[in-house]
Amino acid sequence: MFELERGENLGAALNNTLSDISSDVSVKSSASDLLALALVMSVARCGDLRVPLRLGRIDATEAGPLGVPEAHTDLNATRKAFEKAGFNQEDMITLVACGHTLGSVHSVDHPEIVSGEVAAENIAQFDTTADKFDPIVVTEYLNNTTTNPLIINANDTLNSDKRVFGADGNATMIKLKDPAVYKTQCEDVFERMLDLVPAAVTLSDPLQPVDIKPYIDTHQLKGNDSIELIGRIRIRTTTTPPIDPSDLIVTLSYLDRNGRRSNASIPTTIGTFQGGSSFGYLGENFNWFEFKTTMPASSGISAFDVVLTSHSSGAVTTFDNSGTGGYAINPYILFQETNSCLEAENNFNGTLTVVAAVHKSKLQSNSAPQLKLVRRVPLPRSFIPKLETESIPLESASAETGEFAYYKMMVPLGVASWRTSFDIEIGEGAAAGKLEFQDTSELLGATCATLD
Numbered sequence: 001m002f003e004l005e006r007g008e009n010l011g012a013a014l015n016n017t018l019s020d021i022s023s024d025v026s027v028k029s030s031a032s033d034l035l036a037l038a039l040v041m042s043v044a045r046c047g048d049l050r051v052p053l054r055l056g057r058i059d060a061t062e063a064g065p066l067g068v069p070e071a072h073t074d075l076n077a078t079r080k081a082f083e084k085a086g087f088n089q090e091d092m093i094t095l096v097a098c099g100h101t102l103g104s105v106h107s108v109d110h111p112e113i114v115s116g117e118v119a120a121e122n123i124a125q126f127d128t129t130a131d132k133f134d135p136i137v138v139t140e141y142l143n144n145t146t147t148n149p150l151i152i153n154a155n156d157t158l159n160s161d162k163r164v165f166g167a168d169g170n171a172t173m174i175k176l177k178d179p180a181v182y183k184t185q186c187e188d189v190f191e192r193m194l195d196l197v198p199a200a201v202t203l204s205d206p207l208q209p210v211d212i213k214p215y216i217d218t219h220q221l222k223g224n225d226s227i228e229l230i231g232r233i234r235i236r237t238t239t240t241p242p243i244d245p246s247d248l249i250v251t252l253s254y255l256d257r258n259g260r261r262s263n264a265s266i267p268t269t270i271g272t273f274q275g276g277s278s279f280g281y282l283g284e285n286f287n288w289f290e291f292k293t294t295m296p297a298s299s300g301i302s303a304f305d306v307v308l309t310s311h312s313s314g315a316v317t318t319f320d321n322s323g324t325g326g327y328a329i330n331p332y333i334l335f336q337e338t339n340s341c342l343e344a345e346n347n348f349n350g351t352l353t354v355v356a357a358v359h360k361s362k363l364q365s366n367s368a369p370q371l372k373l374v375r376r377v378p379l380p381r382s383f384i385p386k387l388e389t390e391s392i393p394l395e396s397a398s399a400e401t402g403e404f405a406y407y408k409m410m411v412p413l414g415v416a417s418w419r420t421s422f423d424i425e426i427g428e429g430a431a432a433g434k435l436e437f438q439d440t441s442e443l444l445g446a447t448c449a450t451l452d
């Protein structure tokens, strides 16, 4: 994003990609992790590749050194650039053969490479199947039927694919023409390319789709000393053996604020959005179950297990978040969505009001709760904002319900940050509590209900 004006990065594709991912950049997802996800998803969908997705990349804050090879770069300099990144000659050939199976060269960016009129629609594809991740780029090169503009250019200086592909007398390209070899070799070099990170960065283990994924949408005090809890459970049904969602009864068994298991269980119903189903990019199917319940504020909820019962066989399976004591909910800090809002003053400025209900046991240390608001600061000529976290104290709203006291803060918020996240923190050390990664996007246009 800091290098887009360089000759080595010409083309709308890079900025389009940054624009596509920009709204998902958050304190939990760096732009570089989202780019890794984009590659992993696109080659899964276009060619059924499996590239492990590890996360934890840290975004750069300035341009790196020059040196990405261009079409006119000679073979030696190209080889050196790949070697600097840990790729030998065979890797280099494989990376370019795997990269140049999708997409094309654009005449508007490279009139010296693409012959004919300079126009948006005049593009030259690398192979005849530009939307498929396949070894056709390799076979067309080996059969001399290719129309790849980086191979057949009349000006041989610009034929970088020809130089790279032929660098070892075609030995690597001959191996890559076998579709199974092409696929596994591309998976290998893509994984190494994505995981090439500075020494200070530690990447996670590869992500796997989880069987159970709960979402808490609302957890707040509501009238008459009760807590309202609204959420959804995503269940992967493409397991071995597969799960028939119509045979499932899904309930939640939960622990109260003091860790005692409640006699009541929370029922769910099949989700309504898109028939309650969705799918993932690795061919997984998911079904969604929704819940909306209330419970006494005096006892609350601190964690829950997801219990699946088969209608037909009666078999019961309990998911307790891999033996961690269930899926946790902070029972002491409640984000009062109904009392919070984001009022737009005009198209650029607004005011964010956040109200939280804090359990009085957490207020004994005399420390005020803090809101950690993530501001999305636009950077010139870039789609990816800089994220800055601001600490704002919440003030007593001079209202309470039972064991909870209400806290409130109001802050001006520019349009770039209308869709952002915040944490609410209270206390220090062992007594500290944190409600993480709350979302402001539902607050826009809502009215703040008054505290009664």
Ligand code: HEM
Residues within 6 Å of the ligand: 010, 011, 012, 013, 069, 070, 071, 072, 078, 095, 096, 098, 099, 100, 102, 103, 104, 105, 106, 107, 109, 110, 160, 164
């Ligand atoms: C010697 C190294 C390389 C050179 C000289 C080179 C050169 C180019 C050029 C000139 C374009 C056309 C850009 C445009 O007109 O928009 C292009 C497009 C592309 N390159 Fe490379 N490339 C190299 C390596 C790679 C590698 C290693 C990958 C991925 C692993 C890759 C993936 C792509 C893709 C996907 C496009 C299509 C973009 C689109 O359709 O908008 N390239 N490359």
